[in-house]
Amino acid sequence: MYYVNPNIKSLYRTSYNESRKQFLRLDMNENPVGLPTEFFEKFIDNIRPEYVAMYPEMSPLIDKLARYLECQPSNICLTNGSDDAIRLLFQVFGEPGKKVVSVSPSFEMYSVYSNMYGLVHEPVTYDDDFQVNLDQVMNSIDHDTSIVVLLNPNSPIGTAWSETEVRAIIEKAQKNNAIVAIDEAYYYFSSSTFVHYVDKYDNVMLFRTFSKMLSIAGARIGYIYSNSHLIKEAKKASSTYAVNYFAVEIAETILDNPQIIEELMDKEREGREYLLAQLENHGYEYHFNNGNYLLIKTNKHPQYLFDELKRRKILIKVYNNPILSDWIRVTTANKEIMQIFWGSFKEVDHN
Template sequence: MTNYYVNPYVKECERIFPEQGRYGYYRFDMNENPEGLPKSFVDQVLKEITPEFLAIYPEPDRFLKKFSDFIGVGFENVIATNGSDMAIRYLYEVFAQTGKKVVTVSPSFEMYRVNCAILGLQHVPVAYEKDLTVNVDNIVDAIDDDTDIVVLLNPNNPIGFAYSTQETERVIQKAQEKNAIVIIDEAYHYFYDKTFLPLIDQYDNVVILRTFSKLFSMAACRLGVIISNPNIIEYVRKSHLTFDVNAIALKFGERILEQKDLVDQMICKQKEGKNYTLDILKEKGYETKDGLGNYIFIKTKKAPKELEKELKEERKILIKTFGNPMLSEYIRVSTGSKNAMEFFVENFLEDDDQQ
C-alpha cells in the first residue's frame, strides 16, 4: 500500500454532504426558489450561449462592473467567486493563520465550521439563547488575541436573527482591536433588506458576502461576490483561481442585473408567498417563526421526521428537519411565490392534520 501524504486536517475532517436525487421533487428544503427564474428569461439568455461563447475563457469584469453599479460601490470593491462556499475558503486562507480562531454563531451555515476543520483553524461557536436570539455580548467576549476572523450572518442561517447596527459595530470594533476581520454574510439580503454595506467604508476590517443562489435563483450556476475595501479585495485576488467563476454563471448574472423590474418582481412574489403562508398557518393555530430570509419554521403536530418522510414518499415534497434539540420540534420550509406556497400549504395541512 502506498504511504502517500494526506493533509492531517483534511484527513480528520468530518463532512455531511447534501442529499442527491432531488430533481423531480418539489423543493422546499434548501432555501432555493421553488420555481426558479421565469422560463422566458432563461430561454432568452440561453440564446447567447453559443459554441464560440463556450470556447472562450470566462471574463468576470463585465459582470463585476454591472454588479458594483447595481449595489453602489466601486469596481475595486468587488470580486466574483464560485459561490459563497469559495468566498469563505479564500477569506480563511488569506486572513487566518493555522491554529488561530474563527468566531461564529452556532448553529450557522455549515461551511464556516467545515473550512475551519480543513484549514486547521479553531472554530469558536457562540450558542443561541433558548428563545432563539443571539446575545451579542457573548460574541464580543469570544473575540480575543488569538482570533483572526469573526463571522456574522445577517440574517443568520438556519434559524434567523438579525443584528442592529450598534450590535454589529460593537463586534467590528472589538475585532479591530484584536486585528481580526469580520465577515458579514448577506446571502438573504434581498429578503431582509437591511444591509451593512456602508461599513466597508467606515472600517478597514469588514467584508460583505452576497450570493446569486437565493433571490436570483442561480444555485446551480455557483456565483457569489466578495465586497470590501480595495486592500482586502487585492489580497483575495492574489489567491483567487484564474478562472474561478464559469462564463454561464457570469452571463446569467449580468442579464439579471440589467432587469431591475425582474428583481423587484421576484422580491414582491416571495414576500407575498411568505406572508400568505404565515397568515394561513396562524389561522390554523400553528406556531411559526419567520427566519427573515426565504424560509420559515413551523412547529408541527406530527413528529417532524415522520412528516418529512411522508411528504417525500407520498407527495414528492422535500422539507428540512433538524437533529439540533433547539430546532427538533420544527420543520423549515423554503418560501416562494403565492402559487408555490398554496401548493405546499394544501399538502402540508392534509398530511399534518391526519392524527
C-alpha cells in the same frame, strides 16, 4: 501511504446523493421555480458556441456590480458562489490555531472551513427563544481571534443584528486584528444591510450570492465586497477563472433587467405571506427572520413529516440540533408553490 493533509483527513463531510429533480425542493432555500421562463429562454437564445469556447470575461460583470454598489471594481472579487467566498476568507485570512467566532446553529460551512484550515471554531449558541447574547459574542473576541462571522440574516434562526451591535463587534474585532465577514446571502429578502461598514472599517468583508433570490444556485456565482487591500489579497488565492461563462452572462443579464428582481421579490413575498396567514389561522408556532425560509413547530415529529412529505415528492429540512429538534424549516416561494406545500402539510400534520 501517500500524504494527506491531517486537517482534511480528520474532516467529516456529508453530501446529499439522491436526485432532487423530481421533487418540490423546499429544503435548501433555492427558488423551486427558477427565473421566469420567457426571460431565461431569451437569455439562452443569445448564447453562442464561439463565446462558450472562450475563457469567461469577468470585467463587465464586475463593473456592473461596482456601479450597483457605488464602489470601484477593485473592491469586488467574483466567487464560485458564497461557498467559495468563505473558502477564500479562511484560506487567506484565517490564522491557524486562532479562533473563528460565529453563532450556532448556522451555515455549516463556516465550521467545516474552520477545521479544514486549522482554526478553532468557537460558536456562540442561541438560546431556546432563538436569541444570542451579545456579551457572549463580545467576550469571545480577543487577541486569539482571527475571524468573526456575522450572518445577516442567519439561517435558520436568529433575530436581526442592530447597527449598534454590529458596530461594537466590528470595532472589538478591529482592536484584535480580526476580520469580520458579513454574510448577506439572503440580502434581497431582508430589510437591512450592513454594506456601509465596508467603507467605514478596514476589517470588513461582505459576501453576497446570486443563488437565493436571484435564482441561479446551479450557476454558482457570488462575490466579495471589501476594501481594495483585502480584495487584492483574496484574489491571489482565487482560481484564474473562478466563475464560468454561463454564470457571468446570466448574472449580467439579471442585473441589466432589474424588473426581473422586483418580480422575483414580489412573488416570494406573496407566497410567504400566504403561508404565514395559514399558519396564523391554524394556530401554529413559527419563526421568521427575514430570509426565504420559515421554521414551523409541528404537531407530528419532524422526521415523520419529512418522510411523509418526501413520499409526496416534497422536500423540507429537519435538524438534529436540540434547539431545533421540534421544528421543520421550509423554503418560501411563490403562492402556487406555498399552496401545494400547505395542502400536503395540513394532511400530514393534522392533530
